[in-house]
Amino acid sequence: MDQPATHLSPSPLSLSINEDAQAIAEQRQAMLAAIVDTSDDAILSKTLDGVITSWNRSAEKMFGYTANEALGQHITMIIPADRLDEELYIIGKVKKGDKVDHFHTIRQCKNGKLVPISLTVSPMIDNNGNIIGASKIARDISEQQAAHEENARLFAEVKSLNEKKDEFIGLASHELKTPLTSINGYLQIISGMITDESAMLFLQKTRQQVKKLNALVSDLLDVSKIEAGKLQITKEDFDINQVLTDAIELISHGNKSHTIDLTMPAGKLIVTGDAHRIEQVIINLLTNAIRYSPGTNKIHVGLTSDADEVLICIKDYGMGIPQDKQQDIFTRFYRVNDENSTISGLGIGLFLSKEIIIQHGGRIWADSEPGKGSTFFISLPKLSRKTG
Known part of the structure; x- marks a missing residue:
């Protein structure tokens, strides 16, 4: 069932x-x-x-x-x-x-x-x-896009102003060169006509100031050339020992207040580069060493080399540079802030020096401590061999 x-x-x-x-x-x-x-x-x-x-x-x-x-x-x-x-x-x-x-x-x-x-x-x-x-x-994203467009506009505006400023610096410096050359020529003529010692002293001081102004104008011209990518570096073999010796002799002649001692290997040390531009860097560093060590009277310069490079160090015993500003000093128009400082300068020497050394395939840097002085180092590749 x-x-x-x-x-x-x-x-x-x-x-x-x-x-x-x-x-x-x-x-x-x-x-x-x-x-x-x-x-x-x-x-x-x-x-x-x-x-x-x-x-x-x-x-x-x-x-x-x-x-x-x-x-x-x-x-x-x-x-x-x-x-x-x-x-x-x-x-x-x-x-x-x-x-x-x-x-x-x-x-x-x-x-x-x-x-x-x-x-x-x-x-x-x-x-x-x-x-x-x-x-x-x-x-x-309207706000973000508007902000981006505004930033782009401001960037373009700043870039344009910067280009105009560089153009003005280049043109102004170039135009200043001619009258400065004429002034220097006239001063030379006048120096042959003056017999009074006090007048001759004032004339020499005037020529020194013209020389400083001419160097400043030359630096400004170099800055404009760097910005335009037109700074010329002519490379050939030269004796770095001789360039260093000549630069020290030139600076010592015009700065009796400081003693510059030099240690370097004997004989010739041949490297490849632009001797005039390397001398320009060395003179700038020596000038700075004297300028920023007003309370001392000694500068030390050393030159060493190995198989690959030469190393130049320029040491002063002056005011020194704070650690957080040692990289900024190579920036164009940068000067270490010091409210009590009366030291002149536009802050372009180290910028020029860095660009020249970079174009030589080298390096430049500083080691410093406030109150204990600064040491600037230049490392250059040694593309030729040492000869006796």
């Missing part, structure tokens, strides 16, 4: 679990919807065919369309005609399961206004793993 069919009803416990799971899912969905709706970014979704399926409040604010106006419409309603190809690219990426991150573009509002946005697009996947659409997050 057949038994009657038995129908099992869900137990109260399973019903309770299912109801709880559904309640949690609904709660999460509500929380997600609230987050989307209150986001500052425009968040919307669309089908793979481009039909808009969701549209949050920020999308309404950004693009001017209400949710009722946008839902069911094609996404091209907010894409400018000249950017429609972007949609094909984005959908192509989405269909492959790829995410498009921070895509900067332009979208069009209901009133025709164009707004720059950063767009992030992600595939929407159903429970079966199928890609059914795309979710988009659009962020208004």
Whole structure:
């Protein structure tokens, strides 16, 4: 005899679990919807065919369309005609399961206004793993773009002013050269006509000041040449020992207050470079050593070499340079701040020196301690061998 069919009803416990799971899912969905709706970014979704399926409040604010106006419409309603190809690219990426991150573009509002946005697009996947659409997050980057454009404008303006300043320095320095040469020539003529000793003393002081002014103008001209990439370096073999000796002799002749002692290897030490420019660097460093050590009377210069390079050091026992400013001293027009300092100069000598040494493939740096003096080092590659 057949038994009657038995129908099992869900137990109260399973019903309770299912109801709880559904309640949690609904709660999460509500929380997600609230987050989307209150986001500052425009968040919307669309089908793979481009039909808009969701549209949050920020999308309404950004693009001017209400949710009722946008839902069911094609996404091209907010894409400018000249950017429609972007949609094909984005959908192509989405269909492959790829995410498009921070895509900067332009979208069009209901009133025709164009707004720059950063767009992030992600595939929407159903429970079966199928890609059914795309979710988009659009962020208004108008302020960032305006700031970027302003910075670019200011940079261009500063660059233009800097170029004009360099041009002025070059032209002014060039124009000053001619009258300075004439003045120096006239002073030489006058010196042959004066017999009075006191008048001759004043004349010599005048010629010294003209010489300083001429050196300053020459430095300014070199700065303008560096900025224009036109500073000429003529390289040939020369005796660095002789260049160093000549520079010390020249500086010592005009600065009786300081004694400069020199240690270097005997004989000739041949290197390849521009002897005139290297002498210019050495004279600048010696001048600085005297200028920044007013309370002392001794300068030490040393020259050593190995198979690859020569190393020149110029040491003073003066005021020194703070550690945090030792790199800045090679910057154009930079001077170490000292409210009590009466030391003159435009802060271009070390800048010129660095550029000259760099063009020789060498290095220049300083080691200093406030109150204990400074040592400047020049390292030059030795491209030729030492000869006796």
